[in-house]
Amino acid sequence: MENQSCVLIQTEWDIVAARQLGRNVAKEVGFGTVDQARITTAISELARNIYIYAGEGQVCIEKIIKNGQAGLRIVAVDKGPGIPDIRLAMEDGYSTSGGLGAGLPGVKRLMDDFEIDSSLGSGTEIKASKWIR
Amino acid sequence: MNKTIDNYIQTQREEILKKWIEKMKGKSDERVLKVVSDQVFISTSREFMDLIISNLKDSNEKYNERLHEFAEKIVKLAWPLSFVTEGIHVFSRIVFEGMKADNIITEENHLDAFYSLDHWIIPMTTEIVNIYSTTWERTVSLQKIALQELSAPLIPVFDGVSVMPLIGAIDTERAKQIMENLLNGVVKNRSEVVLIDITGVPVVDTMVAHHIIQAADAVRLVGAKCMLVGIRPEIAQTIVNLGINLNQFTTKNTLKKGMEAALEIMKKKIITVEETE
Numbered sequence: 530m531e532n533q534s535c536v537l538i539q540t541e542w543d544i545v546a547a548r549q550l551g552r553n554v555a556k557e558v559g560f561g562t563v564d565q566a567r568i569t570t571a572i573s574e575l576a577r578n579i580y581i582y583a584g585e586g587q588v589c590i591e592k593i594i595k596n597g598q599a600g601l602r603i604v605a606v607d608k609g610p611g612i613p614d615i616r617l618a619m620e621d622g623y624s625t626s627g628g629l630g631a632g633l634p635g636v637k638r639l640m641d642d643f644e645i646d647s648s649l650g651s652g653t654e655i656k657a658s659k660w661i662r
Numbered sequence: 663m664n665k666t667i668d669n670y671i672q673t674q675r676e677e678i679l680k681k682w683i684e685k686m687k688g689k690s691d692e693r694v695l696k697v698v699s700d701q702v703f704i705s706t707s708r709e710f711m712d713l714i715i716s717n718l719k720d721s722n723e724k725y726n727e728r729l730h731e732f733a734e735k736i737v738k739l740a741w742p743l744s745f746v747t748e749g750i751h752v753f754s755r756i757v758f759e760g761m762k763a764d765n766i767i768t769e770e771n772h773l774d775a776f777y778s779l780d781h782w783i784i785p786m787t788t789e790i791v792n793i794y795s796t797t798w799e800r801t802v803s804l805q806k807i808a809l810q811e812l813s814a815p816l817i818p819v820f821d822g823v824s825v826m827p828l829i830g831a832i833d834t835e836r837a838k839q840i841m842e843n844l845l846n847g848v849v850k851n852r853s854e855v856v857l858i859d860i861t862g863v864p865v866v867d868t869m870v871a872h873h874i875i876q877a878a879d880a881v882r883l884v885g886a887k888c889m890l891v892g893i894r895p896e897i898a899q900t901i902v903n904l905g906i907n908l909n910q911f912t913t914k915n916t917l918k919k920g921m922e923a924a925l926e927i928m929k930k931k932i933i934t935v936e937e938t939e
Contacts, residue, residue, distance in 0.1 A: 567900055
């Protein structure tokens with residue numbers, strides 16, 4: 530797909546790279562500073578999840594247009610162990626790594642659309658988009 | 663064979679240079695074009711050519727010296743390494759093909775020629791890669807040290823009041839240092855109030871928040887109070903969206919406001935001294 534750029538997540542510093550990419554694209558699309566912060570934070574959460582749980586994966590940032598509305602989509606893909614119970618993972622305060630457990634539900638609130646697809650043993654794919662209002 | 667190659671390069675010098683520059687121009691992408699101006703490119707190409715000729719006629723020692731100098735110069739020019747190594751290969755290919763076209767290299771001696779060419783191309787590539795990588799390694803290790811130095815200082819500002827300004831991304835390593843410096847500093851400076859300033863932290867995600875909350879909890883355990891200052895409006899909104907609970911903190915939007923609050927806790931005040939004659 531055109532208008533898509535990806536960052537491989539292998540080390541903790543790749544999270545910063547993904548974030549920077551996201552911020553730049555968000556700026557290009559025309560998001561305000563608050564939405565830029567929301568988008569970068571969401572990317573940070575998703576990339577960190579990949580780093581912590583899957584070890585490695587990829588975060589892609591896409592510019593999207595629907596019904597004349599511009600937006601940005603984050604696609605985070607990994608081939609990690611997968612999430613056993615998505616409903617539980619989407620609950621506030623649930624964490625298997627001793628964190629705050631606000632990551633996934635937080636991303637859902639930070640973005641406008643949120644899709645999660647995960648199967649045990651074969652990985653997780655999360656798509657989250659935000660539209661310019 | 664060395665002599666023949668040498669002769670060929672000497673006589674065909676301008677021709678080779680022209681071909682080479684043409685080929686490399688086609689290879690260079692935007693990244694290269696940005697750092698390499700035409701003039702520099704041509705003058706450096708000439709120098710490279712001289713270097714190769716010097717390899718063929720000067721003593722080994724002198725050549726190594728020149729190679730070292732040349733490689734260092736290239737590194738300073740910030741040419742991409744891939745571009746430089748590609749350049750060397752393209753050069754040897756042009757020479758080889760040129761000599762073949764002129765029937766200097768024939769079926770019988772082409773192995774020999776290949777070997778000779780390789781013999782000076784390989785050490786050259788190795789030396790250049792070496793100098794590149796040592797330069798990079800040095801830069802990375804220096805930056806690591808520099809980063810550690812500005813990682814998380816705890817600065818005592820008044821009796822009992824300390825500030826920890828955080829700047830840049832917070833990773834696990836830094837979070838550890840923040841915690842250590844905070845606790846050691848609080849005990850050492852006998853701080854009663856610690857202000858953590860996050861004005862310079864670009865993104866506060868759940869991990870960063872988690873580390874700050876833990877640090878604040880630990881500070882409370884050693885008997886001091888922790889305040890979070892420098893929360894920019896957009897960060898405030900993302901924290902709310904993430905659903906992070908910072909209720910146990912006193913938070914202020916600027917360091918100045920935090921300082922005022924800290925002084926209030928310490929029952930101190932900053933007053934203007936009236937001038938007396």
